[in-house]
Amino acid sequence: MSVVPGLGGRVGWGRSPALLVIDMCLGFTDPASPMACDADPVVEAIQPILAAARAAAIPIVFTTVSWGDYEKRAAALRFLKMPAGTVCEEGTRWVEIDPRLEPLPGELVVRKVFASAFFGSTLSTLLRTEEVDTVIVTGVSTSGCVRATVTDSAQHGFHTIVPREAVGDRLARAHEANLEDIDLKYADVIPVDDVVTALQSSAVQIDPSGVPG
Amino acid sequence: MSVVPGLGGRVGWGRSPALLVIDMCLGFTDPASPMACDADPVVEAIQPILAAARAAAIPIVFTTVSWGDYEKRAAALRFLKMPAGTVCEEGTRWVEIDPRLEPLPGELVVRKVFASAFFGSTLSTLLRTEEVDTVIVTGVSTSGCVRATVTDSAQHGFHTIVPREAVGDRLARAHEANLEDIDLKYADVIPVDDVVTALQSSAVQIDPSGVPG
Amino acid sequence: MSVVPGLGGRVGWGRSPALLVIDMCLGFTDPASPMACDADPVVEAIQPILAAARAAAIPIVFTTVSWGDYEKRAAALRFLKMPAGTVCEEGTRWVEIDPRLEPLPGELVVRKVFASAFFGSTLSTLLRTEEVDTVIVTGVSTSGCVRATVTDSAQHGFHTIVPREAVGDRLARAHEANLEDIDLKYADVIPVDDVVTALQSSAVQIDPSGVPG
Amino acid sequence: MSVVPGLGGRVGWGRSPALLVIDMCLGFTDPASPMACDADPVVEAIQPILAAARAAAIPIVFTTVSWGDYEKRAAALRFLKMPAGTVCEEGTRWVEIDPRLEPLPGELVVRKVFASAFFGSTLSTLLRTEEVDTVIVTGVSTSGCVRATVTDSAQHGFHTIVPREAVGDRLARAHEANLEDIDLKYADVIPVDDVVTALQSSAVQIDPSGVPG
Numbered sequence: 116m117s118v119v120p121g122l123g124g125r126v127g128w129g130r131s132p133a134l135l136v137i138d139m140c141l142g143f144t145d146p147a148s149p150m151a152c153d154a155d156p157v158v159e160a161i162q163p164i165l166a167a168a169r170a171a172a173i174p175i176v177f178t179t180v181s182w183g184d185y186e187k188r189a190a191a192l193r194f195l196k197m198p199a200g201t202v203c204e205e206g207t208r209w210v211e212i213d214p215r216l217e218p219l220p221g222e223l224v225v226r227k228v229f230a231s232a233f234f235g236s237t238l239s240t241l242l243r244t245e246e247v248d249t250v251i252v253t254g255v256s257t258s259g260c261v262r263a264t265v266t267d268s269a270q271h272g273f274h275t276i277v278p279r280e281a282v283g284d285r286l287a288r289a290h291e292a293n294l295e296d297i298d299l300k301y302a303d304v305i306p307v308d309d310v311v312t313a314l315q316s317s318a319v320q321i322d323p324s325g326v327p328g
Numbered sequence: 329m330s331v332v333p334g335l336g337g338r339v340g341w342g343r344s345p346a347l348l349v350i351d352m353c354l355g356f357t358d359p360a361s362p363m364a365c366d367a368d369p370v371v372e373a374i375q376p377i378l379a380a381a382r383a384a385a386i387p388i389v390f391t392t393v394s395w396g397d398y399e400k401r402a403a404a405l406r407f408l409k410m411p412a413g414t415v416c417e418e419g420t421r422w423v424e425i426d427p428r429l430e431p432l433p434g435e436l437v438v439r440k441v442f443a444s445a446f447f448g449s450t451l452s453t454l455l456r457t458e459e460v461d462t463v464i465v466t467g468v469s470t471s472g473c474v475r476a477t478v479t480d481s482a483q484h485g486f487h488t489i490v491p492r493e494a495v496g497d498r499l500a501r502a503h504e505a506n507l508e509d510i511d512l513k514y515a516d517v518i519p520v521d522d523v524v525t526a527l528q529s530s531a532v533q534i535d536p537s538g539v540p541g
Numbered sequence: 542m543s544v545v546p547g548l549g550g551r552v553g554w555g556r557s558p559a560l561l562v563i564d565m566c567l568g569f570t571d572p573a574s575p576m577a578c579d580a581d582p583v584v585e586a587i588q589p590i591l592a593a594a595r596a597a598a599i600p601i602v603f604t605t606v607s608w609g610d611y612e613k614r615a616a617a618l619r620f621l622k623m624p625a626g627t628v629c630e631e632g633t634r635w636v637e638i639d640p641r642l643e644p645l646p647g648e649l650v651v652r653k654v655f656a657s658a659f660f661g662s663t664l665s666t667l668l669r670t671e672e673v674d675t676v677i678v679t680g681v682s683t684s685g686c687v688r689a690t691v692t693d694s695a696q697h698g699f700h701t702i703v704p705r706e707a708v709g710d711r712l713a714r715a716h717e718a719n720l721e722d723i724d725l726k727y728a729d730v731i732p733v734d735d736v737v738t739a740l741q742s743s744a745v746q747i748d749p750s751g752v753p754g
Numbered sequence: 755m756s757v758v759p760g761l762g763g764r765v766g767w768g769r770s771p772a773l774l775v776i777d778m779c780l781g782f783t784d785p786a787s788p789m790a791c792d793a794d795p796v797v798e799a800i801q802p803i804l805a806a807a808r809a810a811a812i813p814i815v816f817t818t819v820s821w822g823d824y825e826k827r828a829a830a831l832r833f834l835k836m837p838a839g840t841v842c843e844e845g846t847r848w849v850e851i852d853p854r855l856e857p858l859p860g861e862l863v864v865r866k867v868f869a870s871a872f873f874g875s876t877l878s879t880l881l882r883t884e885e886v887d888t889v890i891v892t893g894v895s896t897s898g899c900v901r902a903t904v905t906d907s908a909q910h911g912f913h914t915i916v917p918r919e920a921v922g923d924r925l926a927r928a929h930e931a932n933l934e935d936i937d938l939k940y941a942d943v944i945p946v947d948d949v950v951t952a953l954q955s956s957a958v959q960i961d962p963s964g965v966p967g
Contacts, residue, residue, distance in 0.1 A: 122410050124411055127408075184862055189877075196512075197334065197512075197513060199332075229876065236874055237829075240829075244830050248672065269405065269406065270447045292506070299410075401670065447663070450661030452911075454614060457615060484882060547838025548838060550834050550836065550837055553834075618908065621765050623939060625761060655909045656905055688935075700831065715934065715935060
């Protein structure tokens with residue numbers, strides 16, 4: 116039963132999911148980075164989801180934090196608040212997706228600099244065009260870009276699923292607190308195994324060919 | 329010093345603030361509501377800020393959760409996740425701003441149904457039109473609509489200020505965890521007294537007449 | 542053949558349409574209003590589409606321009622540019638949908654003040670939630686709110702259809718010029734009869750029950 | 755006097771302008787491109803504005819259409835409607851800004867694929883961060899990306915100015931019709947000379963240093 120009566124209901128799955136992998140670039144996964152999260156278990160938890168998503172042929176979108184001249188100015192206040200974030204400069208190795216999760220041809224990599232992958236982007240248009248109704252959100256950090264992306268995914272009207280072990284943070288208490296908030300208010304937080312099973316069982320009926328051209 | 333090196337910098341104040349009072353309607357402040365937060369101390373903390381904002385003649389915007397036929401359908405998934413939220417139906421007393429914070433003529437009340445006051449609204453256009461560069465966010469709940477509004481305020485490029493005692497929640501641990509996240513990543517969490525002092529000192533130089541017409 | 546080679550391709554229909562009826566309120570349809578368009582033929586052209594949409598049980602959304610204290614300030618610059626628009630004040634008859642197109646229970650009426658029905662609204666969330674992939678845009682004015690709504694509908698990733706006789710304007714030349722632009726760049730402009738036929742043939746396979754609750 | 759009474763009012767200038775140069779890349783300015791506009795006179799008209807903007811040290815943002823794997827899928831319906839637009843593939847010369855308007859260091863170049871420079875972008879955040887209240891829109895095409903950007907600029911609450919000779923199109927009739935619509939509903943269409951004069955006279959009082967960091 117929910118810790119808060121009347122919150123924490125289930126939104127469940129729709130019929131056509133997409134997988135988001137948030138900010139699993141070296142700037143967040145390499146312990147040498149000032150922005151590093153506890154990413155190794157997250158990488159390991161994302162791997163079977165990625166495999167199942169590939170088998171089911173659903174849309175897969177990676178985000179990476181990467182700033183150039185434009186983003187530096189648009190996100191000037193953000194960099195005041197989070198100076199460590201300036202590590203992810205375009206052209207450096209920090210913006211590359213962790214090789215353990217190497218995107219395949221046909222998988223998309225989107226550059227972002229703000230917290231939510233939906234903010235100031237055409238992600239909702241992509242998902243609409245590809246007939247997606249359900250968004251699986253993985254990556255880091257639970258208390259930052261994952262939380263913000265999950266909130267926006269729900270606000271845009273998508274069924275939103277967070278595989279519990281496939282998101283991570285720098286602070287254990289922030290990780291736990293945000294998972295509680297997310298499950299109470301925005302998305303269903305469920306085990307990775309359940310996500311993999313759902314993707315496997317849906318592999319047949321999901322039609323990824325809804326996109327024209 | 330910040331609990332996470334490289335995060336938790338100060339964004340500070342700009343020159344022209346506005347005050348947001350999030351969801352301080354009876355559906356969230358009256359203990360009889362299924363959505364009730366621990367709101368009495370929040371009301372008391374907002375009162376001096378509201379007084380200072382009125383004296384400084386800055387824009388003041390209250391939000392209230394209120395749904396009709398349209399919102400019921402647009403937020404169908406949200407109500408699956410938070411069935412208690414259905415209490416705030418238009419026309420009921422639950423959507424009225426708590427009388428202890430009664431809006432005055434010239435103060436705006438905006439209806440919303442999703443978490444962020446910026447999502448699917450023209451709030452950023454209002455703030456642009458009124459030449460606002462700084463948003464003070466108060467109200468409930470810290471882990472819900474306050475957090476989501478603060479995140480979007482920062483993403484829209486506003487200096488964002490959260491007066492610590494003027495936001496509240498249902499769960500003490502969620503309140504504390506979200507304040508930590510907010511101060512590390514999006515906004516400056518500062519004492520109510522400091523907000524009041526800033527508004528008092530700015531009362532002279534702030535020009536609220538930037539709006540045409 | 543298109544007047545501009547390489548433009549004016551067909552986006553066609555998806556599988557699940559919704560009908561938008563833009564600003565067919567008395568402020569735009571009553572000749573006594575300073576904002577009046579040549580609306581009688583538009584009313585007549587919308588009627589059979591509305592009947593077919595009702596028979597097909599697709600989502601139907603009417604917009605009306607209606608401003609109160611909040612909108613007056615948020616749209617201050619808009620009212621400088623279009624002072625005649627101030628006629629549509631909330632509580633006046635000008636904001637009522639033309640009785641010849643009276644919405645039925647279950648049909649939605651959304652208040653707006655800016656040009657695009659998508660701007661600063663949760664319309665895209667509603668359409669996502671209701672599994673809509675195709676938007677039929679009718680109403681007035683072709684050169685104002687219809688054009689802006691069509692542009693945004695396309696940008697949000699919806700197949701967009703404009704029934705030629707079911708949109709109208711104040712100026713004949715603006716009407717024609719905007720229909721040309723729209724058909725070249727954003728939406729398929731087709732005869733009302735073809736829209737009615739498409740809705741009739743789709744009445745069986747369209748599943749309006751994709752919405753939870 | 756306005757051709758439509760009650761429309762076509764003046765929004766005027768604010769205090770802090772920015773210059774947008776829309777899609778003046780070779781894909782739109784080189785006669786060899788399938789998307790070419792009548793761009794030579796537009797280039798010549800933008801040059802003195804660009805010089806004045808540089809002298810006044812206001813923010814300058816160029817947009818270019820450029821698509822990669824992500825944009826190809828997000829804009830799949832757009833490319834169905836405008837197959838000629840596929841010429842602007844990333845890495846080709848078509849996406850380069852016309853050398854006659856070569857951006858200088860410190861001037862921003864933003865990639866886009868949809869019509870409005872504000873849609874699915876962080877442009878409004880950049881402009882907020884840089885304390886901009888007025889947007890000057892130049893470039894091509896009047897009936898496409900200029901019109902869509904102007905509409906959104908107005909909707910976001912910016913004073914919007916269109917220097918008449920500094921925008922252009924493929925079709926003369928579309929150019930004229932859109933300028934009429936824009937001046938009636940969204941922005942002030944004024945001579946290039948007046949824009950240059952305004953920038954020169956404002957060069958002293960405009961403070962471009964509102965941006966932190």
